[in-house]
Amino acid sequence: MEQHHLTDRRKFIITSARAGLALGLGSGLLGSLVSCSTSRKGVTGPGRTGFQQTPLPYSYGALEPVIDSTTMDIHYSKHAASYATNLQQAAQAEGVDTSKPLEDVLSRISKYSTKMRNNAGGHYNHELFWRCMRGRMNDNRPAGQLLQDIESTFGSFGNFKLQFSEAARNRFGSGWAWLVRDADKKLKIGSTPNQDNPLMDVSDLKGFPLLGLDVWEHAYYLKYQNKRPDYIDNWWNVVNWDYVQQRYAM
Numbered sequence: 505m506e507q508h509h510l511t512d513r514r515k516f517i518i519t520s521a522r523a524g525l526a527l528g529l530g531s532g533l534l535g536s537l538v539s540c541s542t543s544r545k546g547v548t549g550p551g552r553t554g555f556q557q558t559p560l561p562y563s564y565g566a567l568e569p570v571i572d573s574t575t576m577d578i579h580y581s582k583h584a585a586s587y588a589t590n591l592q593q594a595a596q597a598e599g600v601d602t603s604k605p606l607e608d609v610l611s612r613i614s615k616y617s618t619k620m621r622n623n624a625g626g627h628y629n630h631e632l633f634w635r636c637m638r639g640r641m642n643d644n645r646p647a648g649q650l651l652q653d654i655e656s657t658f659g660s661f662g663n664f665k666l667q668f669s670e671a672a673r674n675r676f677g678s679g680w681a682w683l684v685r686d687a688d689k690k691l692k693i694g695s696t697p698n699q700d701n702p703l704m705d706v707s708d709l710k711g712f713p714l715l716g717l718d719v720w721e722h723a724y725y726l727k728y729q730n731k732r733p734d735y736i737d738n739w740w741n742v743v744n745w746d747y748v749q750q751r752y753a754m
């Protein structure tokens with residue numbers, strides 16, 4: 505299974521490299537595109553998510569010991585895969601043009617079915633979630649403008665983590681915790697129920713998602729059982745701040 509991912513990933517990188525050469529892109533820009541999400545219809549960036557599940561950017565075991573390999577396998581290949589499949593069914597049934605970004609659907613989600621809401625959200629949230637993580641790092645923190653703005657908004661990086669963790673702990677039942685940039689370009693922390701997200705017109709929390717944390721039990725139960733706070737505390741060590749910064753710079 506992991507071999508299969510690597511193969512897909514390699515194919516994508518080769519395709520992207522060709523596309524990059526065709527567009528005359530420098531290797532620096534190409535590098536940042538490669539780390540963004542991808543789809544079979546071509547390169548998509550953080551503001552353009554496709555309707556297909558893209559390859560996991562690392563192996564199932566890459567986030568050990570914070571997130572165990574079995575959880576990642578089931579989460580990616582079963583839970584997230586079925587959101588993508590069900591989203592494609594809903595898109596076909598409801599006449600959605602899947603060559604357009606999924607973000608277009610999310611911003612008008614109240615016009616669609618509950619099946620669309622649950623699966624468009626589920627697919628988008630997981631595509632983002634995988635990219636918001638990487639292998640464990642000590643003293644893992646953002647840098648540059650994002651760090652400065654986190655410090656000026658929340659007082660300190662430590663305070664930011666406390667507030668975000670609290671939002672994640674206190675989300676009753678299933679849902680997500682978020683760091684977003686709102687319409688006034690301010691950083692904001694919040695949470696959403698089920699598979700809703702801050703791009704949806706029905707969401708109380710609105711903004712462009714920079715960082716998302718899945719607090720559904722399927723994301724942590726095998727390793728952490730009922731101890732959601734331990735999962736949240738450990739998760740900070742695998743946040744991919746480079747990716748979050750890339751989204752913030754958009």
Ligand code: MN3
Pocket residue numbers: 579583630718720722723
């Ligand atoms: Mn999940």
